[in-house]
Amino acid sequence: PSSKLLGQFVESYNANETLGQSNPLALDNVHLAIREEDSSSTTEVDATTLVEIASDAITIETIPDRADVYIVHxxxxxxxxxxxxxxxxxxALQKEKASLVACTRFGCKNRFPPGGPYPKxxxxxxxxxxxxxxKFWSCCPNKKAYDWDDFQKIEGCSTGVCTDVKEDTQKQFLGGCDLREQAAESAKLKSIDDFNKAQAAGGSDAAPVLDRLRSVMKEIGVEGELFDQVVEGMKKEGMERGVGEKELLGVVTEELGKKLKSAMKAIAVDQLRIK
Known part of the structure; x- marks a missing residue:
């Protein structure tokens, strides 16, 4: 057992003429410990913690090869x-967690005692x-994710104080039916002139155009996921070129139109070549 190893360490230390005589160790008031990674640490820097070794633990099963072993008071x-x-x-930890309530604001992960104090x-x-x-937040439609962990990392768009009051009238999440209902309510035909004016004003109508194009492409067999992936990739390329947020959707719409036009021309050329 590790108690024998501890006894050997203490005996060797106390036998030292310099350390042992001036500051001897009492075997019944020290224990062994090793350092392990602290998985509970929230810092980016690797953190470690001292883990106590039981006196009746088997040394070869408990202490890794070449590990640093500490004598702790x-x-x-x-x-x-x-x-x-x-x-x-x-x-005690589970009891404490059970006594806390979660913030009811969308995307906030804070927990606090009922009735406050309420954190920011x-x-x-x-x-x-x-x-x-x-997966995305309806208030931030331009920040989409396809992985749950990536979705969880999308930062909130508003700051405030936590609350434990829940609004029963508001839906907790939206799906495809909700999006179609919203699109049906807001959809209206635009002339080319209206579209060009909107583009000049910052591309405010670019999103509905992309939504309609997505629906049409889906009807002819292009998966919505593939369409979203292409659009998100073009957005990323635009931001890397320094395109502003207001102009981004308009630029993506224009570039996507050019690419589709080029693809249609290529098909037409092949058709003429076949003839």
């Missing part, structure tokens, strides 16, 4: 005592949208 504990302390600490939070002002494989 405090009586040694058995494996049963250490496990009991962990159990009590875990129960960064949140979204509208519910999330889960449509096919796309």
């Amino acid at each position: 405090g009586p040694s504990k058995t494996l049963g005592q250490i496990n009991e302390e962990k159990r009590v600490a875990e129960e 939070c960064v949140h979204h002002v509208s519910p999330p949208v889960f449509h096919e494989t796309a």
